[in-house]
């Protein structure tokens with residue numbers, strides 16, 4: 001595996017395949033120390049945080065999901081990898097909360113019954129990186145509580161995350177309620193559920209957009225600042 005910083009320079013823009021494989025091996029072995037060492041080295045080499053999120057954390061979790069689906073790894077190994085990834089996200093937090101805050105704010109939550117929260121957390125971190133105040137509520141947020149927070153904080157935007165296609169009916173019910181309580185609040189939707197349909201129906205709601213990547217989120221956030 002590559003260890004010296006000069007070599008890490010190469011993948012500032014694109015995380016090297018060898019580094020990815022080393023990270024994945026460490027993740028599958030449940031070796032948090034080795035994962036942290038790779039992340040530290042990437043940060044020291046000036047790796048872009050968004051690239052690290054997508055090319056290292058997201059890619060490895062998608063691969064682990066496939067391995068779990070094919071019964072190549074146990075639920076315990078998948079849970080351990082997930083827990084390590086959440087710790088890696090905490091490791092880079094100092095960088096996320098580093099800059100000055102703008103006046104805009106966003107609430108980001110996973111809808112009720114949705115327990116996949118890492119993607120939503122990445123979206124929240126990106127908003128923070130761009131200087132927006134972000135209220136990240138995490139997994140399985142009950143709708144009444146979300147509505148109350150929207151009322152209290154009056155965010156510039158709301159972001160909702162949905163991974164499971166089976167939760168789409170819950171999302172639509174939530175959108176009905178949120179839309180009548182806050183007709184003008186722009187709502188951004190994201191997550192793997194929209195790869196398998198539901199995008200057109202969701203975007204039929206006024207002021208609701210489905211975003212398919214963190215790049216699209218970044219563009220949307222930046223365009224709102226002008």
Ligand code: B12
Pocket residue numbers: 054057058061062064065066068069078079082108113114115116117118119120122123159160161162163164165166188189190191192211212213214217
């Ligand atoms: C970790 C994991 C879990 C963990 C989650 C823990 C946690 N703290 O989040 C636990 C153990 C809880 C779990 C449970 C289940 N899981 Co699971 N899980 C995964 C796994 C391996 C990784 C998820 C992840 O974090 N991915 C990485 C993130 C970064 O990717 P992401 O979510 O897509 O997010 C990105 C974008 O979508 C986008 N995005 C996401 N949200 C938002 C929001 C906004 C506003 C924006 C702009 C963008 C955005 O930006 C992110 C960065 O690019 C996936 C595999 C996979 N393909 O993802 C399976 C997977 C999602 N799980 C799956 C399944 C089946 C389940 C269970 C039903 C299993 C079971 N029988 O119990 C339960 C359901 C629980 C529930 N009710 O939600 C299936 C779903 C299949 C399907 N077609 O729907 C997958 C795909 C595994 C597989 N290959 O079969 N899981």
